[in-house]
Amino acid sequence: MRVIALVSQKGGVGKSTLSINLAALAGEKEPAMIIDRDAPQCTASKWWNRRQDLEPPPAYPELIDIGQTPLKAAVTKLKPQPGFLFLDTRPAVGAAEAEAVQAADFVIVPVKAAIVDIEAIALTLDIIRRLDRKALIVVNAAKNDRRATDARAALSRFPVSVCPHHLSDRAAYLDAPIDGLSVMEMQGAGARAAEHELRQVWQWALETMNG
Helix, strand or coil, X not given: CEEEEEEECCCCCCHHHHHHHHHHHHCCCCCEEEEEECCXXXXXHHHXXXXXXXXXXXXXXXXXXXXXXCHHHHHHHHCCCCCEXXXXXXXXXCHHHHHHHHHCCEEEXXXXXXXXXXXXXXXXXXXXXXXXXXXXXXXXXXXXXXXXXXXXXXXXXXXXXXXXXXXXXXXXXXXXXXXXXXHHHCCCHHHHHHHHHHHHHHHHHHHHHHX
């Protein structure tokens, strides 16, 4: 099982949104699991609970409740299984986030296309560098293509790969979790556009992870 941590010091950048949608996307072909470390919000857990009301409930992603088990021990136990494990984390760069990065094979760092978010990314990237983990920065909730392009240019000064694809500021990402859905499971043109860009980001993440 490959372990992917979604980490960022900044709140509101879309870690949980990416976690649940990428896990649902990965679960189309392989087993996919989520460990929700984003207390007290627990957005991924609440989404998964609503998902159990679907008929029938989708098999993946599974939500793994590790209780008081240390993350490293829980991940070690899951590692021999096939598929992907996503670690959704708090908006912080404390010991818990460092633990998630250390447990991961790969780290995705979402960032909004705004100067305050770009400036705040340095501490997150410092933890990733110190723990020597492969990572990918993904521009999320971009208002338009120009802002996404400008953000990628600004992020290129950091020694971490920047995804050439971005996720736009779309209502589908906000509406899907209300019913425990991923954007792939929604209807409408907005959902299809969201699905298209999400698949592009996931494919690039896989190539970066395997490269």
